[in-house]
Amino acid sequence: MNADRTASDVALVDLHRSYAGVPALDGLTLEVESGEFVSLLGPSGCGKTTALRILAGLETADAGQVVVSGKDITAVPANRRDMGMVFQAYSLFPNMTALDNVAFGLRLRGVGTADRRRRAGDMLDLVGLSAQAAKYPHMMSGGQQQRVALARALAIEPKVLLLDEPLSALDAKVRVQLRDEIRRIQGELHITTLFVTHDQEEALAISDRVGVMSQGRLEQLDSPARVYQDPATPFVAEFVGVTNAFTGTVQGAAVALPGGGRLHADVVAGQPDGSTARVLVRPAELRLSADGDGLPGTVVTHSFLGALTRITVRLDGDGAAAVLVDTATEEAGRFPPGAPVRLDVAPAAAMLGAAAS
Amino acid sequence: MSVRSRAARTTAFRYLVLGLLGAFFALPLLAMLEFSTRGPGDTRNLVAWRAIADDPALLRAIWASVQLAVLTALGMLLLLVPTMTWVHLRLPRARRLVEFLCLLPLLIPAIVLVVGIAPLYSWVTYFLGNSALTLTFVYIVLVLPYAFRALEAGLTAMDLHTLSEAARSLGASWLTVLLRVVLPNVRAAVLSASLLSMALVLGEFTLASLLNFETLQVSINLIGKRDAALSIAVSLAALVFAFVLLLVFSLLAGRRRSAKVVLPVGPDTGAAP
Numbered sequence: 001m002n003a004d005r006t007a008s009d010v011a012l013v014d015l016h017r018s019y020a021g022v023p024a025l026d027g028l029t030l031e032v033e034s035g036e037f038v039s040l041l042g043p044s045g046c047g048k049t050t051a052l053r054i055l056a057g058l059e060t061a062d063a064g065q066v067v068v069s070g071k072d073i074t075a076v077p078a079n080r081r082d083m084g085m086v087f088q089a090y091s092l093f094p095n096m097t098a099l100d101n102v103a104f105g106l107r108l109r110g111v112g113t114a115d116r117r118r119r120a121g122d123m124l125d126l127v128g129l130s131a132q133a134a135k136y137p138h139m140m141s142g143g144q145q146q147r148v149a150l151a152r153a154l155a156i157e158p159k160v161l162l163l164d165e166p167l168s169a170l171d172a173k174v175r176v177q178l179r180d181e182i183r184r185i186q187g188e189l190h191i192t193t194l195f196v197t198h199d200q201e202e203a204l205a206i207s208d209r210v211g212v213m214s215q216g217r218l219e220q221l222d223s224p225a226r227v228y229q230d231p232a233t234p235f236v237a238e239f240v241g242v243t244n245a246f247t248g249t250v251q252g253a254a255v256a257l258p259g260g261g262r263l264h265a266d267v268v269a270g271q272p273d274g275s276t277a278r279v280l281v282r283p284a285e286l287r288l289s290a291d292g293d294g295l296p297g298t299v300v301t302h303s304f305l306g307a308l309t310r311i312t313v314r315l316d317g318d319g320a321a322a323v324l325v326d327t328a329t330e331e332a333g334r335f336p337p338g339a340p341v342r343l344d345v346a347p348a349a350a351m352l353g354a355a356a357s
Numbered sequence: 358m359s360v361r362s363r364a365a366r367t368t369a370f371r372y373l374v375l376g377l378l379g380a381f382f383a384l385p386l387l388a389m390l391e392f393s394t395r396g397p398g399d400t401r402n403l404v405a406w407r408a409i410a411d412d413p414a415l416l417r418a419i420w421a422s423v424q425l426a427v428l429t430a431l432g433m434l435l436l437l438v439p440t441m442t443w444v445h446l447r448l449p450r451a452r453r454l455v456e457f458l459c460l461l462p463l464l465i466p467a468i469v470l471v472v473g474i475a476p477l478y479s480w481v482t483y484f485l486g487n488s489a490l491t492l493t494f495v496y497i498v499l500v501l502p503y504a505f506r507a508l509e510a511g512l513t514a515m516d517l518h519t520l521s522e523a524a525r526s527l528g529a530s531w532l533t534v535l536l537r538v539v540l541p542n543v544r545a546a547v548l549s550a551s552l553l554s555m556a557l558v559l560g561e562f563t564l565a566s567l568l569n570f571e572t573l574q575v576s577i578n579l580i581g582k583r584d585a586a587l588s589i590a591v592s593l594a595a596l597v598f599a600f601v602l603l604l605v606f607s608l609l610a611g612r613r614r615s616a617k618v619v620l621p622v623g624p625d626t627g628a629a630p
Contacts, residue, residue, distance in 0.1 A: 058522050078525040089516055091523040095541040104537075105527035149523075156527060 009034040009192045010055065010160055015064035017050055017216075024050040025061070026216035032160075035190040037183065038221075039203035042213035043239065048196045049164055051213075055194065056162050057081045068159055084153030088165040090145045092137040098124060098148045099133040105156035123151035126185060143174035150182065154189065161186065163195040167202065179206055200240050204228060212236045237280045242310075244286065244323050246279045255279055259317030261295035264345055283310060283326040287344045288335050294342035297323065299335045311335060313343055386593065393590035405586035406594075415576050415591065421489040422573035426555040429496040433504045433554050434547060436497060441508055442539050445517050459505035462498055467563040470495070478568055489570040496558050503557065504550035511546020512539075545610040552606045556599050 010032040017025040025047045032038045040048040053059040055066055057078030066074045073081055084105075092101045102120035111119070124130045127147040137145055146166050153161060163182065167175045183206040186193050197203050203210045204224040211221040212235070220232035231237035238245070246263050248255035253269040254262045255277050265279045287294075288311065296316040303310040309332035315321040323343060327335070335341050396402040409415060437459075444451050462470070474495055481491050517539065524538045540547065562574035573595060581588035 056522075056526055058525065078522075079528050079530055081526075082528075083526055085523070085526040087519050087523060089519045091516070091519045093520060093524070093538055093542070094515070095544075104524070104529075108528040108533065152523075152527065162526075 009036070009069060010194065011065070011067040012051060012055060013065040013067060015051065015054060015066075016062045017047070017054065017059065018062060023216050025054070025064075028064070028213075028216060028218055030211060030218055030221065032192055032194060034192055037186050037193045037195065037206065037208045038211060039195040039197055039207040039209075040211045040213055041197060041200055041203040041240070044198060046213040047216040048198075048213050050216075052162050052164050052194060052196045055160070056083050056085050082156065082159045083162055084156055084158035084160075085162040085164065086146065086149045086153050086166040088168055090137065090142065090169070091149055092145050092152070094137050097134050097136055098129060098140065101137070101148055102152045102155050104152065109156065120151075120155055123155045124148070126154070126188075127151045127181065141174075142170050143178055146170065146178060147181070150185070154185070154191070159192070161191050161193040163193065165197055167197070168199070175202075182206065204240070210240075212239060214239070231280075234278065234280060242283055242324055243280045244283060246281065246321075248277065248279075250275050250277045257295070257315070257321075259295075259315050259321065261315065261317070263295060281345060283324040284308075285346050286323065286325040287346050288313070288325055288327060288341045289344065290334070290339075290341065292342045292344065294344035297341055297343055299337050299339045299341055301337055302332060304329065313341060315343070386596065389589050389593040389596075393586050393593060395586065405584070405590040408584070408587050409591055409594065412580075412587070414571070415580065418489075418571050418573050418576035419591075421571065422559055424490055425492055425496060425572065426558040428490060428493040429500060429558045430551040430554045432493055432497045433500050433550065437501070437504055437508055437550070438540065438543075438547070439535060441505070441512055442517070442521075442535060445512055446521055456505065456509070459501040461501075463502040468567070470499075471564055471567040474564075475568065487570075489565070489572055492565060492568065492570055492572070495564055495568075496554075496561065499561065499564065500554040500557050503553040507550035507553060508543065508546050511543035511549075514546075515542050548606045548610045552603060555602060559595060559599055 010030075012028055012030045015025045015028040016023070024045075028047065028051055030038075030040075030051070040051060042048050050059060054061050055068075057073075057076060057080075061074065064074075065072055068081070092098070093104065096104065099117065099120050102123050103116045106116040106119055121130060121133065124133055127150055129144060129147055129151070132140055132144055132148070137148075140148070146169075149166070166182075167178055170178065179202055182195075195203070195207065204227070207224055209221055210224050210227045212219045212227060212231075214235045220227055220236045222230075222232070227236060228241055231240060237243055246255060246257060246265075248257040248263065250256075250268045250271045250273055251262065252273065253266055254264050255268055256262050263279065265277075267279060268277045271277060288299075297313040298316065300312040300314050300322065303312075305326075307329060308326045309329045311325045311327055311332060313323045313325055315323060325343065393405045394401045394403060396404070440455065444455050465473075478491070478495075481494065485491050520538050520542070521534045524534045529537065560574060561572070562578065565572040566575050566578070573591070577588045577591050577595075580591065
């Protein structure tokens with residue numbers, strides 16, 4: 001792709017990177033629009049952090065292009081890329097106060113002392129830490145340190161904000177708090193942001209678009225709702241959200257399961273009869289009933305999730321298949337553990353996909 | 358036994374150990390002081406101590422040793438800090454090799470080192486003159502094992518990778534990373550390495566003597582043959598100087614920078630540890 005033709009703010013074009021012959025990125029192409037908040041989501045080792053580090057200039061790609069604001073910056077060193085980055089590990093300079101940390105990048109850009117302090121103070125105010133300005137990193141909590149790191153990254157008014165799992169070292173409550181704060185600040189400053197995480201809830205909650213990665217490739221780049229409801233590949237369907245997988249033989253618009261039951265699945269219609277198909281269904285798309293012609297099974301456990309209760313059902317005749325069904329909590333009492341039930345796919349259920357073989 | 362009496366016994370034991378150690382170190386020093394201040398009969402005087410200032414050759418040797426100590430420490434830092442930082446960041450596989458090379462001088466006896474280095478020094482003196490300061494080169498090699506250990510401890514104690522990457526992403530050149538991020542955060546290790554190097558140089562005799570340079574220790578040895586009291590006075594002065602140096606460096610290493618700016622109090626939504 002020619003750099004001049006790139007309309008987006010950030011473009012990673014056909015990036016390849018291997019470590020000792022093992023590919024970490026295998027032709028990754030990704031475009032991020034100006035002011036957009038994009039998350040890269042994927043399991044460990046899928047290449048998401050490598051992609052971020054190549055964009056930051058901290059790693060070099062074996063092949064491919066990095067384009068920012070229409071300029072090819074593939075060969076530009078990290079210190080001349082004007083990117084603010086927040087790391088997974090605490091990265092504040094231990095010998096500097098919070099204010100000096102935030103002012104560090106401004107100092108390197110030759111901003112005068114008074115202006116530097118004012119701007120650093122403003123940034124600390126933005127992350128709600130002006131009271132901690134004189135504190136050293138060891139005097140602050142993990143959450144505070146990451147917020148100062150965010151202020152430091154934003155102080156230089158970067159072209160792109162890069163967040164490399166900045167919340168993973170924090171406890172659950174601070175994590176949610178800081179996650180929302182990052183989104184608020186990003187929205188206020190309208191700064192193009194690339195966020196790397198392996199936590200799907202985090203990615204789905206705060207992103208404009210989510211890129212799901214696997215084995216160095218982008219499987220899908222879409223809005224959180226579409227990634228969840230309309231996954232492009234079986235990998236995305238299984239990685240994002242909780243999914244039940246039914247593998248069987250195609251019979252018209254249904255799949256015959258090894259245990260003897262038949263699961264109605266429109267997604268397999270059109271596939272040759274007798275071929276093997278794997279149908280993926282969200283727990284919320286399944287219905288339980290005491291009788292009927294659904295798949296027979298037995299309730300194993302209940303997991304209380306608040307408004308919903310997740311019921312685990314073991315299908316009859318197939319010892320290995322445990323299916324998760326989300327039911328309104330007030331309904332769940334009708335199906336106590338040990339009760340025989342029938343399992344159906346909800347009418348007009350969104351089947352997530354079928355892979356034929 | 359009650360808790361109070363057990364605590365009292367522990368305290369007493371602690372003071373006993375401290376007292377014994379103190380005596381172990383102080384007795385030779387007191388003996389040196391006693392010897393260097395002996396006068397005729399049972400009198401005491403400071404003749405030997407005053408003679409230090411009246412011996413130009415000795416003063417030259419002291420000055421040469423002090424310069425050597427400073428130059429060696431600086432040279433060692435210039436060589437090791439960037440090299441070790443680079444190895445940590447970019448060449449982790451070379452770490453063992455660098456460690457081996459730095460520790461090598463420990464395994465080579467001084468006499469072997471001199472035999473190997475003497476022909477080289479004929480070239481060094483040919484190009485740079487026969488100043489004792491040329492010993493800096495061989496002294497840098499000599500202090501490598503101790504300085505390496507001190508610096509290695511400092512570098513591994515910090516998250517060098519993340520800090521340098523954070524600085525780079527904020528616009529810092531590699532030199533800035535070294536001067537503003539690495540050095541301030543390994544200050545204690547740098548001071549330890551410098552102190553060890555200086556102490557080693559101030560006490561080094563074999564190499565200087567065999568290579569025919571007049572340093573403090575060589576002078577003390579020569580003076581000892583004609584004036585024992587003066588040589589002991591100089592030795593004691595050198596020891597006290599090294600202790601003072603150690604104290605100053607310890608104070609510098611332990612000093613915490615106080616916060617320079619306090620902004621108006623604002624909301625704090627995070628919990629302090």
